[in-house]
Amino acid sequence: MDRIKFSIRLSGLSWAESASAVAIRLASSPKEALILFKARLRHRNLQTTVVDPHDSHAAVFTLKHCSSCPITNSSRLIPSLHAHLLKTSLLSCAHVSCALLHCYSIATLSFARILFDEIPNKNVVTYNTMITCYARHGNVIAARGLFDQMPERDIASWSAIICGYMHRCNPSQAFLLFREMIQAGKSKPDPMILVTILSGCAESGSLGLIGKSVHAYIERNHMDVNVQLGTSLIGMYGRCGCLKSAFTVFERMPERNVMHWTSMICGLAIHGYSEEALAFFERMLGTGVRPNKVTFTGVLNACKHAGMVEAGHNYFCSMKSDFGFDPEIYHYGCMVDLLANSGMLDDAYSMIQSMKVEPNVVIWTSLLAACKKYKNFDIAEKVIEKVLQIAEPDDDGGVYTLVSDLYALGGRWNDVQKVRVLMDRLVVRKKRGSSFIEVEDLRSSSCS
DNA sequence: ATAGGGTTAG
Incomplete structure (x- = not known):
């Protein structure tokens, strides 16, 4: 005052x-x-x-x-x-x-x-604000109700409801609405809504069906690929394994910021191109772009895939000492996996104990999987105790199977029995693995 | 002048 x-x-x-x-x-x-x-x-x-x-x-x-x-x-x-x-x-x-x-x-x-x-x-914006509010609080049904009954819609209305479905992990419903919007022809997609769609593509891996056609739409309509759109295009291609296309978009960006570099690095790292990812990182530093926290998840992930324990450790330390970033759960996730899968189970366990953030199921699971790989029951025992405390039967069904596998491997059939009974009681079901390929012609799914 | 967006470990 x-x-x-x-x-x-x-x-x-x-x-x-x-x-x-x-x-x-x-x-x-x-x-x-x-x-x-x-x-x-x-x-x-x-x-x-x-x-x-x-x-x-x-x-x-x-x-x-x-x-x-x-x-x-x-x-x-x-x-x-x-x-x-x-x-x-x-x-x-x-x-x-x-x-x-x-x-x-x-x-x-x-x-x-x-x-x-x-x-x-009430005008369009009033409705849009309320729809966004419902979506933000996870009530996509109420959001949809308002969306359906509003007198007129603009691009932000579509964006709000599509975003709502994306965050409720329902990309197929989001894609459906997106196509409906295109077909209605009243609202032209803007960069923002395309970003939402593309990030959903990256998550669900439905590259050919939607992601590529979105990219084609951008090119056909000579839309300006702004900073965010560029990032999500690179991210989508990178995540889906089309690293050449990711690189093409990357190269075409008039200016490259840390997120463009990071998307490239993460895409390369996910698909095992560790050397390339690290080379990209060094190139980025060379151009004077400062990495952010996410960049380091890509870098550490690259080290993890290549089993580069020492390099990973160095990058992990450099993150704090050279750039001032405190490690987050993602970074620990990479490090624990890197150490554990290289057989350094004790180090991985101490790393979890040294964490300043609460370890989650992902972290414990990766250590547990390594315990299975190296048949280390001492550490497994400790990890099982922790992991069963925090596992959610609905989401982390795989953990229970892993625990049961470990007991079986150790010949502890009584414990196997106990876990199986527990699984029945909690109605745990391991999600079935699935994969799909797209056979539909891309042209027929394009959105012109 | 009001609403909506990018990169993240198993």
């Missing part, structure tokens, strides 16, 4: 003048923005029902501050702001009500829905 007063005195403006939309936009915290906004309202003494656009601007900027800050910092400010907006009729402005809805939608679904129902003049 003192800082604001001080800077206002320096600027030579009056208090009210300073509380303009611009000053609010530049405020350093939601609280500061709110103080300025309230001061502005006091000065303007708003009682009429006619909304001055300058006031609604100021309100929107204040709300933007609240929505972009962590919930805990702004959650108490929002109701206070809400009250002021109601008193001054500012809430009748669609921009303001949307911005407020967005604020609530980050924290709580129920409040957002109440507000949504109370907004009289």
Whole structure:
């Protein structure tokens, strides 16, 4: 507060003048923005029902501050702001009500829905905001309900619902809607929605069916491949194993940022091109691009695939000492796998114990798989105890099978029996492995 | 002025 007063005195403006939309936009915290906004309202003494656009601007900027800050910092400010907006009729402005809805939608679904129902003049953005809110809270059915009943849709509406399906791990439904959108022909895909689709392709591996046709669509329509779109194209091709295509996109990027490099490195690493991945990393450093945390998951993954224990260890240390990144679960995942699969089970176990983050099923499973490989029952015993505590029968069915396999390998048939009984009780079912190839002609699935 | 996006270990 003192800082604001001080800077206002320096600027030579009056208090009210300073509380303009611009000053609010530049405020350093939601609280500061709110103080300025309230001061502005006091000065303007708003009682009429006619909304001055300058006031609604100021309100929107204040709300933007609240929505972009962590919930805990702004959650108490929002109701206070809400009250002021109601008193001054500012809430009748669609921009303001949307911005407020967005604020609530980050924290709580129920409040957002109440507000949504109370907004009289809902426009496309109001609906889009509410759909996004449902999607964010995992209720894609409610999101779809709103999507189906909204009077008109724009590209962001499609984007919101498609994104919702993607995050609920239902890419096929997302792809279906995407094609529906193309066929309806009213909304033209923009780079953002293509990014969403492409990242889903990468996840589900349905490259030929969707990913390639999206790429073809981009080329056919001479769309600008912006930074994000470039990244997701490289990522999609890389993940699906089309490293040549990934490289072509990479080469064509007018400027390459850390994410382009990282996508390339990760793609190469996943498919076992360890040397190439590491060469890419060195090349990246040579061009002066600073790696980020994800870059290191690619680098460590490359080391893992090639069994390069020493190099992996060096990169792992360099990540912290040269670049200041604390290792995250992904990095530990690579390291544990690297050590364990090289037979250094004790080191892998100590690494897990040294972790600053809570180890998850993935980490324990990779160590356990290595215990099976090297028939190390001492460590397996310790790992089994941990892993059974945190495994979810629905998602981690494979772990139970692995545990049972290990006991069988050690000839401990009583324990095998116990695990099998446990599996029956929890209705654990190991997901069946599956793979597919695409036989459909790409041209018939293109989206023109 | 309001909504939606990229790279991550088994």
